[in-house]
Amino acid sequence: MTSPATAPATGTAPATATGAGEPPPHPAWLPPEAFRAIGARRVLVHGDGTLVDTVHDEVARACARHGGRVQRTVAGPVDLVLALRDSGPLPEAVPPAATAAPGPGGGSPGDEGFLLTRSDGVTVVLADAPAGLLYGLFHLVRLGEAAFTGEQPTRVHRPVLRRRMLDHWDNVAVHPVMGQVERGYAGGSIFWRDGRPRGDRHRLRAYGRLLASMGINAISVNNVNVGPTEALLLTDRLDDVAEIADLLRPYGVRVHLSVTFAAPVVLGDLSTADPLDDGVRDWWESTTRRVYARIPDFGGYVVKADSEGQPGPFSYGRDHADGANLLAGALAPHGGVVHWRAFVYDHRRDWRDRTTDRARAAYDHFAPLDGRFAENVVLQVKFGPVDFQPREPVSPVIAAMPATRLAVELQVTQEYTGQQWHACYLAPWWHEVLAFRLWGPAERSVADVLADVPGPGPHRGGDLVAVANVGDDPFWCGHPLAQANLYAFGRLAWDPRLDPVALLDEWIDLTFPASTVGDPALVRETLHAVLDDSWRTYERYTAPLGVGFMVNPAGHYGPGVDGYEYSRWGTYHFADRDGVGVDRTCATGTGFAGQYPPPWSQVYESLEQCPDELLLFFHHVPYSHVLHSGSTVIQHIYDTHFAGVEEVVAMRDRWSRLAGMIDPAVHDRVTERLAEQLRCATEWRDQVNTYFFRKSGVPDARGRRIH
Amino acid sequence: MTSPATAPATGTAPATATGAGEPPPHPAWLPPEAFRAIGARRVLVHGDGTLVDTVHDEVARACARHGGRVQRTVAGPVDLVLALRDSGPLPEAVPPAATAAPGPGGGSPGDEGFLLTRSDGVTVVLADAPAGLLYGLFHLVRLGEAAFTGEQPTRVHRPVLRRRMLDHWDNVAVHPVMGQVERGYAGGSIFWRDGRPRGDRHRLRAYGRLLASMGINAISVNNVNVGPTEALLLTDRLDDVAEIADLLRPYGVRVHLSVTFAAPVVLGDLSTADPLDDGVRDWWESTTRRVYARIPDFGGYVVKADSEGQPGPFSYGRDHADGANLLAGALAPHGGVVHWRAFVYDHRRDWRDRTTDRARAAYDHFAPLDGRFAENVVLQVKFGPVDFQPREPVSPVIAAMPATRLAVELQVTQEYTGQQWHACYLAPWWHEVLAFRLWGPAERSVADVLADVPGPGPHRGGDLVAVANVGDDPFWCGHPLAQANLYAFGRLAWDPRLDPVALLDEWIDLTFPASTVGDPALVRETLHAVLDDSWRTYERYTAPLGVGFMVNPAGHYGPGVDGYEYSRWGTYHFADRDGVGVDRTCATGTGFAGQYPPPWSQVYESLEQCPDELLLFFHHVPYSHVLHSGSTVIQHIYDTHFAGVEEVVAMRDRWSRLAGMIDPAVHDRVTERLAEQLRCATEWRDQVNTYFFRKSGVPDARGRRIH
Structure with missing residues (x-):
């Protein structure tokens, strides 16, 4: 037997050289x-x-x-x-x-x-x-x-946020598991191919233009998981980075580089990378000096340290402040910053141990370090405590670091949201995150913190950063409608208080100018009908009520209801014949709810007050538990899963009415993707419903077919 | 998040060139x-x-x-x-x-x-x-x-069986997913490396000597999944095959080749591979003539057709007899045979459809063709109806093809039995299969059919074939004790009625001569204690009662209780809160039980008569169902899983007593493997027990810890 297939083959352009003879990429929102x-x-x-x-x-x-x-x-x-x-x-x-x-x-x-x-x-x-x-x-x-x-x-x-940044998880050399772009769903990298620069200046200039039009002013050009080839960008292959910087400079975009914390050992032949070692400090200073000699407007370093196998200061008995300040010291004289990722957790957990909790990890690691980070360290925090799920609470780290400059990290690439095969407009989700009021309804939001809006207590403002979703696909993003996510992210980074629906209108006006389409009103209405609620549709047919991670472990596409249940990754739902959910209360659970300031610590702790959409993130409840909506948990699961698929059917039917009204290449590509979305959503519905029916034994109150 | 790791890294030799300067491989049972x-x-x-x-x-x-x-x-x-x-x-x-x-x-x-x-x-x-x-x-x-x-x-x-054969699933070019050896757990291939012959004449001669000592007289040298590079062995790269044949000829071993049914198109530039096309027949005849001109004692072709994506006669509206006879016709003048595999099934099933059944597929495809195969076609049937599980019923195809020459295919490589990280002596399992009496207690066994023992009705005898488990590992097999499986297979192919315990004694006497070990009696006693019951131990801690396939889909190592439950592979257990198992009866299930002749059709159909070890293969029963053993199904699951891990602990402890008494390299390697086996068995125990406890809610009667 051969291995099971998981995600559909990406229907993108063949990876051939893109030179002058190749058709230009889609103009996206700048036709x-x-x-x-x-x-x-x-x-x-x-x-x-x-x-x-x-x-x-x-x-x-x-x-x-x-x-x-x-x-x-x-x-x-x-x-x-x-x-x-x-x-x-x-x-x-x-x-x-x-x-x-x-x-x-x-x-x-x-x-x-x-x-x-x-x-x-x-x-x-x-x-x-x-x-x-x-x-x-x-x-x-x-x-x-x-x-x-x-x-x-x-x-x-004026831009509300000073730094508006896209992180490319692009590998220079093709990674044996992750490929040319880690979590990339749009073909190859626009920067790299098979270990070398791609050399497609035309495409990079077109990309710079798109970035400028959104207001993006910084990008990192390589994956935060830094392999041996990628490590060399900092030294021997700095010219490759400079070439990208030269192409993007006319668009006001500064280039940043992901570096390995072990660089002094890997590249410098030192015996240690200890952040308190003088030789190590000297190495980073001289290396950074050489970077700025070559790229005077270089942005800085991005670092994933002591996380998922990447090296970091823990190896030397130092902490993350020691590590980040080392690099910050080397960058400071040149005006550079270090983005130090807070995505640090033990990825070798024992599923049998229900007392530890991966959601706690970032706060536990970083909150005690508040105040110890240098001025030009930006602590880069994933928006939620776990990992880019379609529903999570906002990370408690953001409220816990008043003396630290922060970046909130979003994911434009749709790792857990349909991998650019599913239409899933994410701006409404990002808007919810950015509008979340960290200390209660009358207090400052995430957006306010990043914008450095004055309020009680200090805050140092910050950046909005996202993992990019573009590749060498002719439509940039695999799914033409995923361009809207890229656009909306850029605009939210300019002003995180912008309205997602208004941003979609902007994107529609630019991408489908009225003079170029058959029926402008129908085009607008259809795009809104397909996209406005598409994130909530995706949420409906996937993991219920914030429990997350019912995804296929092999690639994160499609359902795998128990796929992570007995694994080392720390993402469990604990479903049994009686109930489901993770008890993260202080009273009886992991205590994660206590990482929030009031009122949220009380709201999440309370079974009565906890919002429905996060119920299973914070509580383990019986299937018969009645939600604020009036539905039981089990009936909610059935209802939302049937509804989600029906909504995809409606999306597909709406879209078919645009045939002949817009660019046929775009229409065909989206049609193809909607068919796959419907197939996959149906699979999600049937597997999730069957799983919970087999577990609970509770029949659907409406008598629909559960296999 | 990066992908979950599955099997441990193979602790085999680095893939460096094996030349005169390299230490010779372990002598195995010929010191x-x-x-x-x-x-x-x-x-x-x-x-x-x-x-x-x-x-x-x-x-x-x-x-x-x-x-x-x-x-x-x-x-x-x-x-x-x-x-x-x-x-x-x-x-x-x-x-x-x-x-x-x-x-x-x-x-x-x-x-x-x-x-x-x-x-x-x-x-x-x-x-x-x-x-x-x-x-x-x-x-x-x-x-x-x-x-x-x-x-x-x-x-x-005299050998009881005329042809005693090992199939190597070795790839010439490294397959991007399957590697150098498909389902190989002993390092690289002994024949091929990175697209070229390995050229290690010393190792191949040593292998030939091992083969002769067991009585093996045929091998196929490439994977049944034939890629573009492998296809060329039949024509442009025939010299590579001839070189192997030259090295093995002094040991009485004939070389066979896996070929693609599409060869006339792939290699011959014909527009069709239709088995009834004259041009296609001519192509196979002339190609085969050239093979025999180069290798006069060439054995024949092995073909996997119309299975898991391989091409076959179905593409041309022909059946498997048409396909097999085409190749047989080309081989007959030269005394060659074609091994035509019966492993044909639809690998794109819908898990929602409980009426179809992969177990039925081989019989449904081939039983109607009995009598239509040429004299030199050998229909190669996997021993069970699904796929090399540690417990399955014997394939009903074997009793259904009286006018067809058969080969029964075993798997020495431990794909589903611990991948040569687990000590799992398989000869007792093969013995059960070979001793199975197809038409009832007084009638002929599988071994009798292959040996062409006279009985009521015709039978044409056949071969015993197995997928090999050797690679370029210094111990040949990764696990030194897995050599016993190779040895026992070879001896069973010589005489399928040999006793597994006696074979183990033979292997111990040869591999650990009394004059070379510290305490011969203790060595013998320990090896028996570790190996005699090890297959049943493996069965105890993995999928219960014949239900099979609770294995991690990513590589088939370790547990994945629901890993195949919602997949397209047709291997389900249908566990819900009330019960578990596959209804394959004629009365209410898929009807697979009816593919057996009586008495087995009645025995398997009957919930009362069905043997415990196959209960869940044939019946879906409540957890409270009482087995012949007196235990309920759920308590049996708990008991066997606790017992299985305890047995591995005992194996490890017994083995530790041999320290200093045998070759330390062998002792260390086995010690390492037993530690991993214990870790993995514990994982199996806990995941399976937790899974069924969460589903059933029934506590362990003995109050042991279930997570």
Whole structure:
């Protein structure tokens, strides 16, 4: 017998060289038509520098297509001015109001912001620095014709978060198990192939442009699990990183590198990587100096240490603050940061031991270290306490580190949410996480903490980071609709308080311009119908009530109800013939609920108050337990699983109505994926329902077929 | 999160080139000391030919070590004569009795037999053909000093089965999933490495010698799943096969080749492989002619067709008889055979459908074809209806094909029996299979059918075949004690009625000669204590009562109680809160029981008569069902799982007493493996017991700890 197949073969492009002769990748949300409003105008681009050149080139390309014209010095009347304030006297075309005190959102645009105003028929974007001008341009693209209508008061736009980052889990050498991209569902890497740089400059520039249009200003270019080949990027193969940095620099994107904590041993021939060893400190300092000599705007290091087999300071009896501060010290003189991941847990647990709890691990490891991290350490925390599930509580670490700079880590790549075979728009889920009020309803949210919104007690602000979902697939993401996740993430990183439905509208307007589709209203309505609730649909047909991890261990695609139940990974549901769920209360369970500040510690501790959607994350209950919804747990399982599949059927049927109305390649690809989603959702429904029926013996109250 | 690990890393030799400078592989059951009795004698080897040279060289080597002498012509008195009867007048040293009419086991020795007698202080082995002389030599090795004691009447020894074969599932190119050896647990292949012949002539000769000593006379040298590289062995890379044939020929072993049914398309540029197409027939005929021109004693083809993705006659609307006869026709003029595997089933089943049954598949496919296969087709049937489980009923196909030559296929490689990390002596299990009386207690057994023992109705006899368990591991098999499985298989293929305990004694005597170990009685006692019941021990701590397949799908090592329960492979146990087992009765189940002739069809159909050990293979019963043993099913599960682990503890403890008494390398390796076996058996016990406790809610009557 051969091994069981798990995920469907990825229906992506064959991994052939992408050169000049290859068709360009899909334009995603930046098709030429999206630039019509700008391209039809007389435009002045004023200022100097690489990023201003990028702005000029974008405008010039749009004007060439749509009949406008662009100039870099004043010559005749203009409709649009994009200008740097510090590059000499402003052209006359700028109305006086633009230089007056700004209205709402006032203050200086700063490094990355811009000021937008319109009067006397001229739209004006002013910035203090080139990146702001670039972001201002893409803001105009989003506004379209609305940017050229009526009078508009002066308004300053600035990113709410300073660092907006995508982490690529791309391997340079193909990993024997994880492949070219760990948890990649969109073909090969855009950076690397078979141990070498891919060398596809065209694709990387196109990617930089997409990043800039969302406001992403940092990426890491290799997997946090750093293999022998990848380790060399820091030294011998630094040129490969510099080449990427050169290509992304015109788009305001700084490059970061995942490094192994063992680098002094692996690369430097030292006998130790002890963070308190002088030789080790010297090695990191000199190595980092060489990095900055080659890449002056290098962003910094990303480190996964003492986690899932990666080396770290524990080997030397040191703690994570010692480890992170070592690298931070080497980076500080150059303005770099270290992103130190808090995803640290024992991945060799004994399933028989119900007292320990993987969910506790990050808090237990890091909360005691608050205050000990250097200024340029960013503690990067997965949004939930376990691992990117479609439903988890928000990580208690975020509220526990007031004296530490934080990054919250999301996962755009759909490892546990359908692997870009399932349509699953994740922005509503991220929005829930970001809007979660850590200390109760009237207090600051996760977004507020990252934005450094003042509140009782200190907080140092932070970054929003996500694991990327792009590859060399012609649609970038495998599933064309997964582009919406990438877009929404970038926009939430700019401002984590944005509304997911509004972001989807933005994405639809840009990706499917009204002039390019058959029935714009139907396209919009269909995309909303398919995507708006798709994350909750996914939740319905997979693991119930926050219990998580009923997924196939071989690749995390499709159901494996008991797949992790007797494993070493610490992710159990403890279903038996009487009930299901993990007791994480302080009274009788693992005590995880006590890691939250009040009121959440009490809410989660209480069987009565705990929200339904997290019930089985915090409590082990009988199948007959009645939810706030009025349903029993077992009936809820049956109902949501039948409903989830019905919703996928509806998605598929809705989508079929767009045939002939949009790009047939996109329509076909999505149609193919929806068929697979329906097959897989049906499998989830039947396996989960059968599993719980066989366990509980309780028949479905509505008499539907359970196998 | 990275993927879960499954089987332990194989603790075998690093895959470096094995040349003259490398230590020789372990001598297995042919250490120099095993030749002491022969080597101390004055020996006459009489006759000519390659195999007689082999006999002479063996004797010469033994004499050089132990003080005897060997001669090829009569010169002075001798203690031992090994002579071909047809190579001229027998030397005078042969006593007249040796040429008289033989006693028990009379008749002519034939192609592979020999005659043994002793009188007047001279031991005589006479054969009609060289292979018989070689087998006679190894018979003397087994007898040791007993061959040179007293008077012994003339007795003829002949193999009971004509073809005794090992199938190597070795890949030429490393398969991305299955590796160099599919289901290999002993390191790399002895034949192939990384797409090329391994070229280790020394090791292959040593292997040939081991094969001859057991009486194996045929091997296939590549996997039945034939990849693109392996397909070429039939044509472009035939020299690679010929090289192996040249090395094994002196040991009386013929080489067979696994071929792809699509060969005319893959290799021959034909547009079809239709077995009724004239061009296809011509291609096979001419290709086969070229094979025999290069390897005149080539054995034939092994084919896995229309199974688990391999091509076959179904693609052309033909049946398996059409397919097999096509190849048989090409082989017949040269005396070759085709082994056509009956392992054909739909491996894309729907777990929801409880009416179909993979166990039925081989019978359903092949029973209707009985009588249609050519004389030189051997239908190769796995011993059980599913797939090499530690407990299954005997395949009903064996009783259903009276007009077809059969091979029964066993699995020496321990795919489902601990992968050579667990000590699991399989000969008792094979003995049960071979002794199974197909038509009832007074009728012929599986062994009788293969041996062509006369009985009511026709039968055409057949072969015993097994999947091999050797690799480039220094101990050949990973686990040194797994050598006993290889040895016992070879001896059972010579005579399927041999007793497993006696075979183990033979193996112990040869492998651990009394003069080479510290305390021979303790060594013998310990090896029996560890191995005699080890298969039943393995059965106790794994899937209960014949239900099978509670194994980890990722590699088939260790428990995965629900691992196959919702899969496409057709191997389910259907456990729910009330009971467990597969209803294969005719009355209410899949009807598989009806594929047996009476009385077995009635025995298996009957809940009362069905043997306990197969209860859950044939019936779905409540946990409270009382077995013939008096125990309930659930208590039986608990009891056997606790007992199985206790038995492994005892095995480990017994083994530790041999420290310092045998080769320390062997002792250490077995000690290492027993520690892993105990870990894994404990995991099996706890997962199976917890699983059924959570399902049933029935506590252990003896109050032991279930997690």
